[in-house]
Amino acid sequence: MLDFFTIFSKGGLVLWCFQGVRGPAAAATAPVNALIRSVLLQERGGNNSFTHEALTLKYKLDNQFVLVFVVGFQKILTLTYVDKLIDDVHKEFRDKYRNEFQQKGALGLLNGTFDFKDDFMRLLRDAEESSKVRAPTVMKTFEQSLKSQKTVKCMIETRGEKPKEKVKNKKNKGSKKEGTEAVAAPGKASASDKQPSAAGEKEELTKDEILQKNREEFFKRHMKAGEKSRSPKPEAQKEKGKKPRVWDLGNSNAKVLDYSNSATNGSTEACPVEEFDPDIALGDRNREPGRLYDLEYESDDEAEEEKIIQNPSKPSAKKGGLGGMFGMLKGLVGSKSLTREDMDPVLEKMKDHLIAKNVAAEIAVQLCESVAKKLEGKVMGTFTTVTSTVKQALQEALVQILQPQRRVDVLRDVMDAQRHRRPYVVTFCGVNGVGKSTNLAKISFWLIENGFSVLIAACDTFRAGAVEQLRTHTRRLNALHPPESHGGRTMVQLYEKGYGKDAAGIAMEAISYARNQGFDVVLVDTAGRMQDNAPLMTALAKLIAVNAPDLVLFVGEALVGNEAVDQLVKFNKALADHSMAQTPRLIDGIVLTKFDTIDDKVGAAISMTYITSKPIVFVGT
């Protein structure tokens, strides 16, 4: 039922492939390539499944020998045995071919023949059988059920009955229950002890009855000398209350301090990271309530994409005696493979650090998850600590995210459009007040300096003074580059139709005007709008779908925090929804403005590029 199963090395060689369905051998490569490009290379490796057209792909990384295991099956099927199958195959393959891998790397992979088919078929058969539906459980007969143990009389609820009878019945019921349950394992006695109390609540209990019941239970407990099941439970609860609180934030992770009821949500991750308030956790009573302390870390920040800081980080000091020190020494020298527990405290710190540098919270979480997946099981070299390995991996991941995935060269594309005698259209969109008009003027200055003539289309017909602002910019730019010095043609011109008109119409007219007059670039300025405002988003989507600009730039300020994710997602969604074309025009690039206001909290750049995977084309200071 599987479509295919491939095992390949991270260097690109396919070691073994299994085709489940009849088809060309190359049918497996395209989905796997898509998986690699969108998940592994974009650091979205948090959850291990990926959908591509009609297939679902599940994958597993082996970081020790740099292998990747991928299985693909139809999306509509829900196969439960796939995860277990991948794990089994992983273990078996690794054990079988351990020698090849430990030889000199690539040559071992190239020359080795991996004849894995028989083992794989066996594992597949085992996995399929284990997941087959078991026979439905046989229903209990009436005699086996507990209800038959009760007398009919006690189940009849009548008001004003003599309480004594009730007690007697309860006592009978209790003793009968004791009799039936005595054969049950002693471990279940705690449950049975609860039974009489639970059943007893069905009737109205007076105070005397409660007292009587408690006395009975007390005697019963004393009679069963061998039973210790009740005692550990209250003791365990007392123990929990007496457990010392760990104040030091650096040496514990959030799980220890998390006293919330995890059973209600089903997963402890339902509690978002922002609610973990360091003030409450530290609980320093002499501090003023409003003041926040910076969390100190051993290593400097590495979230800056412009500097690759090679800071040697001190290994985290382990408290404790000789055992702890030996553990640290063992970790420094020799080959120790990384486990999740080793990485968790370090990753927590890194995540907090990223969030402190203004990376959106969910992005920081996803990034750390992806790095954890990449490092699990990796063998560390000598004299490398866990912290340095994780830091290195995170640094590489951040650099990878910030690398543009496509060619970014506006001047080259403008030259291309010039050759085809049509203007190059750039549209600026974004929320209110991010700096669209200002940066539009800066970009047009740059273009004029390079000898291209610019037409500015004032499609912001809503904000008061928008057209006048652009007119002032045009006048100043023309003063800097007068027509005489450029062969008699005006370098910048403003195309405006006043206020209150339809923006899409103005843009279309501006483009045809530019084509007639021979302008090289058209810069379209739109009004700022909130991402939740549906009619305005529809209008923007219409403008872009109708005019088909060459470059759609989203202008975002560097001060934004978690909002960046929401803005970009909703903008992209609006553009995709309202477009009629097969492949809708989405945001092509990002302009990051107000970059001089943030000192080193450059996280907004990472949030934006991670969410859209589009490059940052311009940075405005």
Next chain:
Amino acid sequence: LEPHLEALRRELPAPSPAVLSVLLALLAVAITFLIWRFVLGRRSSRKAVLLLGLCDAGKTLLFARLLTGRYRHTQTSITDSSAVYRVSKDKSANVTLIDLPGHESLRLQFLERFKAAARAIVFVVDSVAFQREVKDVAEFLYQVLVDSTVLKNAPALLIACNKQDVTMAKSAKLIQQQLEKELNTLRVTRSAAPTSLDGSTTGGPAQLGKKGKDFDFSQLPMKVEFVECSARGSKGEEGDADFEGLEKWLAKIA
């Protein structure tokens, strides 16, 4: 000159034997150190041949073919792979072949890591998709050529026009002409680009070729050659790959 030397000799006090021996020892150490550095540098710790190129150019398959001669299925590479390639026949020389990933987000990272050790660079170009990708190819090639380490070391450059077994493949001559034209334009646009945040100048001082004249590959400080090859081979997967030109070139630079 003689009287001056006499005067000097009379002026200097006679050096004691201890001081003399110490000075001699230091001199010996210094000379040894210099020789050692010289020898090490001469043996050129740069023994690597890098396989660069865009995604899907055929680098990993070329790597596999050169080392084992067999055809292997490949996927997009995520990390580098390196192996020692014995240039066969008479010479016992060998080079380390390093296959770098071509994906946009990884290529510059890996280039940074390995460029200092590069004795030669093989730039693999997909001849079939060249027409469509010419701008991307040129941009990557430009980034490689203006890199300061590459300019300083001037490793030999071979542009391998791969996938010649497909009928629609462009010839090496055409690719050379197109690349020269494209790099000519890129010189202008890249030097006019706004400064990047990390302060590195994207080809500001590093001017490719001569100013005033159209760009030509002969203007570069390193030797550039163009060669046609096919990693898959004209006989399909079972046959051999035909890349004699590539092998000859590798033998030459080893």
